[in-house]
Amino acid sequence: MNLTLARAQQGDTDAFRLLYDEHVARVYALCLRMAGNIVEAEEFTQDVFVRAWERLGTFRGESAFSTWLHRLAVNEVLQSRRSRIRREARVMPTDTETMAQHAAPAAVAPMPELEQAIQNLPDGAREVFVLYEIEGYQHQEIAAMTGIAEGTSKAQLHRARRLLRERVTR
């Protein structure tokens, strides 16, 4: 097992900081695309690393640490989104297509058109599109992770692809 990792597993937060530095960009990219907005993406990224710290002891080295962390990040983001949506449903409409536009700070560097279009997809379609097309999961795995039916996953992918084809000009 990687030494930095072994140290972090023994409670060394400096070692964990090194792991954070090494993996944060990968985790953030996933969170940003899954969340569809920067505010949530930053929160989710922080939650993922706190969760990883808590669960570091369960990592046994059967897969690469990056794979383990990635899987944990997907689950964490999906769960957080579910509970957040339930919470927000009581107080406000959950149209995150508009929420995304409100939440994005103006100062952030402009994003490629495709990236922007993906972020603006409706929640369900975006999650499936990101997991399937960018992260390489299969419908069966997505269904198991998100709790939707496999057919729903396929339908959401279909919807996402069509929306993107309409919205991306190139």
Added chain:
Amino acid sequence: MTCQDVDLQLDAYIDGTLAPGERAAVDAHLTQCAACREALEKMRRLLLDSRALPQSITPARDLWAGIAPRLAPPEPARVPGWRAPSSPIGLAAAAILLLALGGAIGATLSHRLRPATDTGFTAARARYAAATATLAEQLAADPALLAVTTRSVIAQDLGILDAAIREAGTALAADPGNAALELMLLAREQQRIDLLERALRAGRQES
């Protein structure tokens, strides 16, 4: 087949999951319909572009500040080879193992399987030392336990392990707290335990 039919099947077509017959029908339509060909091409390009998006994006600000205060002290550290079985199934399996291996090794194993309350390198070494002593005594107690040739193989390998442990120990004394050295030293200790346990098992087989 109409353009609408083709559009409905485009996903399966692109993903290669269409049945051969359906695929041929879509192909036939595509050869005749420029609009559908263009739609297919655009979709393919879009998906290629999506798959080529960067796997990493650096956050605009440092997020560590929001993480560090939330890092509670972890559960007791785990040393390789000293994992306590946590699930009931793990405990049951361990119990069966104890029965199967008999009293002497059982005593050593139960010693090893006791949940670690005292953690860290020094404590781990002390536990290895105790377990090693028990096993070595057991092996020495019955000179007839193993064939002479087997015994000499084990003696030779134990010598190699002891020398490695001494060398790593000396290096560690000169560089205390070196995590890599600590892990290597514990790896050798674990190999010594494994060898002694296997020797005892082999002895039971031979006799």
Added chain:
Amino acid sequence: MRPLAVLLLFAALLPPPPLPAQEAIDAGIPASATAAIRIWSLTGSIRLTTWARDSVSVRGRVDASAGHFFLGGTREALKFGVESAAGVSPGGTADLEIRVPAGARLWITSAAAELDLTLDGGSATIVTVGSRVRVAGRAHDVSVETLDGNVELAFDGDEARVRTASGTVVVRGIIQQLDAATVSAALLIGMEGKVRSVQLQTTSGEIAFKGDLVPDGVLHAETHGGEIELRMPPHLGARWHLVSFGAGIVNQLVRADAVKAGPAKGEWHFTTGDGRATVDVRTFKGSVSLIPRFEP
């Protein structure tokens, strides 16, 4: 006539020494396709293959001094082999030809018998003292534990675990998760395919690995004083982490300026390609060679 010639003549006139008494074995017993089968034979040889039948067949011969043959159990769980008298080391030999259903789960216990298994699925757990062990074919998982027997794994499969003290381990099949350790013997691993996880450990034995990893694959090689040689494709995307306290590292994989020292003394690291796989090499005083491997 010289004394030696007299002796020889005398010897020729004597009747030949009696052959040891032998038991001929030809037994069959029904077994389910996934039966748990325990085989016990301390000496001689076992040749085991699979077949597409719901039964086990055993043929061979057993010297009386090696013990006597026994066979029993149910379709789901059966046990057979050669039982020697308690407390007596077997003298003669026992040679068994065994056929089992392809999906069988095998447990084989031996002291010195040569074991040659050709599997087709299923699993095997082998515990011996000094047997030479060879496993070929296909298997779900195989575990071998021996003190000084040499082990050859020439099967393709999901998982293998090998522990020896001074028995050499040779791996030629493609095994997705391999965990092999020796004290003083060599680990010689050559796999013509990408695998998921490889853990190799020795104290003084050499470690030679030739192979490739899947994108998120993991390779750990750890030794006190053995030499480590890794031959890996230069296009493999991996994070490499090397620890060495007293030995040279020959690195032909990347340019020297790509290798960074730290975080602690004796540690180096570098990244190739997308860095998704993990290669972790640790040695106290054995030399390390990282050599690019090009497809033939």
